[in-house]
Amino acid sequence: MRKLSATPFVPILFALSLSLAATPAPSHAGDAGTQEILLGQSLSLSGRWSRNATLYRQGALLYFDDINAAGGIHGRRIRLLTLDDRSNSQLVRSNTAQLIAAGKILALFGYSGTASSLAALPLAMRAGVPFFAPRAGSPLLHKHGGRMLFTVRAGHRRELDFLLRQIAGMGLDRVALLHPDDAQGYADVSLAAELLYLYGGNLVAGVPSAGPFAEAFELEEIADALLRSAPKAILINGDVVSSAAIIRTLRARRYAGVMYAMSQAGGKALAEQLGEMGKGVAVTQTVPFPWRGSARIAVEYREAAKAAGDLPSFVGLEGYIAAKVLCEGLRRSGRQPTREKLVQALESINDRNYDVGGFSINFSASSHDGSQYVDTSAISHSGAFVN
Template identity: 30%
Template sequence: MKSLLVNLGAGMLFALGNPAMAADPGISDNTITLGMSAPFSGPNGAYGKEMKEGALAYFAQLNASGGINGRKVELVTLDDGYETEKTVANTRKLITENKVFALMAYYGSSPTTEAMKVFSEAKVPLIGTISGAGTLRTPANRYMFHLRASYADETEAIVNHLVGLGINQIAVFYQNDGFGKSGLDGVIATLAQHKLKPVAVGSVERNSLDVGNAVAQIAKATPQAVIMVTLYKPTAEFIRQMRKAGQIPQFSTLSPIGADLLIAEMGAKEAHGIGISQVMPYPWNDTLPITKEYHKALQTHAKHGNYSYYGIEGFINAKLVAEALKKAGRDPSREKVVSALESGAFDLGGYKVNYSPANHNGSRFVDLTVLGRDGKVLR
């Protein structure tokens, strides 16, 4: 019995002296493995590809300088095609098969809402959501942290700007899912503050370009402006058909559109004048330390300078994950990372986020831009 107790005690001391043995999945002596599910194919595949490229550029830079306390960061990426069921399946796979330590940069309101059930039950943090849906933010989920402003923040900025210009006949074109409905709710709420209502509302299904009914409903109202809570392909088709119907309102849309993707889809001439709210720093200059860092990393590791809002969001998301891991200490656990994020502010190079146990909405930053004649995004 005495010998058994001695052996047990030695075993416990050995385990305590070797943190990797007791570490959460995804942590080894040399690596930290993270997971990401996003669309890399299908109509919205360009969004995921730009985010992934930005994130990988940051991690390549980080690993080249020694990683985090000697551990290199590895990112496992799975394609979900912006489909909810695939996102849920990918989440299970990343957690149970790939044994990731944490998740990052999930794309889409409805896919993330369903995946939340999986990663929350497993107590695996998701850091960075490419969604501003209110349903993902209130109440705060202990294991989900938002990097960008909400759709309510974006629509509030757009509506207040339009009304300030004397425009009060405003219609809404939205995607019929969590993303679009959240944006629609935001427009309605802010219009109500001005004692206004949408003059018309039309919708399109996710991953569809069937916008005919929406065009008919909205064109009938002859609005002064249309706020579009949609992605770039249906947005482009909607604008084309509205113009064919003789309608030339002020078109405004939200950050998920991807300015560079809309310009590529429509051409600079046709996209000229479209307003877009943005939730990330302007990626084409280097006035902020984070944009300068993004430029250098992309040029070094991706070998090009095709900067974009989605690219810099992926880059900033990766940096937030790294800073949280550093703050969690030499032997990080998932719970330590959650506590590190909730402990206060992070300055990521001029882009600041701040979390608390009761609030996981990191930022309310919104910037209003417009597309110029030459296809450039103007502030």
């Protein structure tokens, strides 16, 4: 069993970041005076939202560890410095400011969730630090991302479009949407209604979520609002905690229609929370099916996970892909990488000159949205996924 070498305890990472902050920054951040390539990351590694963040990080470390074992990139090892933020936006900003202030961070990598990414992104933009592969696809991110933001997952609109086209194509023409109680959530209601109209369906209800801390009576009220319109399918857009809570409530109400959760909830984390109640719930995914299939990137990831004693997951594969694409950008940045060189190198990656392994990534100077891949899977009676 291969042990991951880049997973020290979080307190050690915190102390390390303090020591970096006390070191004078080189004239070109991330390129001089070190034989390491330093990446910064703030994640929820503890608390109720930690599962997806942990899976994403583990998947990325599988690839970084293999690169380091082979001698690194141009002889430099990759070190991922991760600070725990417990999904607290203020801590995200504090951690990110601390990582940037150290002066040696070449890029920020793999933040998890829209709120955390939006908290950190302005700091990255002001400092000119690439913000690579957040696990978030919100239009708000792309609206405010600027030149420093690079994504390797399909955007939220693409995911919603794919799912509603599939739902309508199955004859499920009455759809209810549970959405976050924010501006983007209400924008999704309008978008879903528009898309369903194009595909021959109808949005019969748009109901705001009470969030991850909803009381039982609030969940019952939400279920009433969703079921009142007699939907044939219910689409749930939320984090893993709130998605699992409403699915359990609908199961208790014996809702017999189809339920879909969007990829934000994660696959493995959602299945773990639902247990037997997860059977039949469909989940969108923004990476190939990781447990079987011929996609070379999935095969490569499965082999790496097996060697490390890890279990494959959608979110882990997403982290693995993100790490692989970033490493290609680092190679193209040369032996003396800078943040600007990395941006330009990433912009040069596309299907014509780089094969991720059957997964398309296309960056350019005019588009930093790398992927359009979306698919769906369902939770089986055993808690596994079928595709």
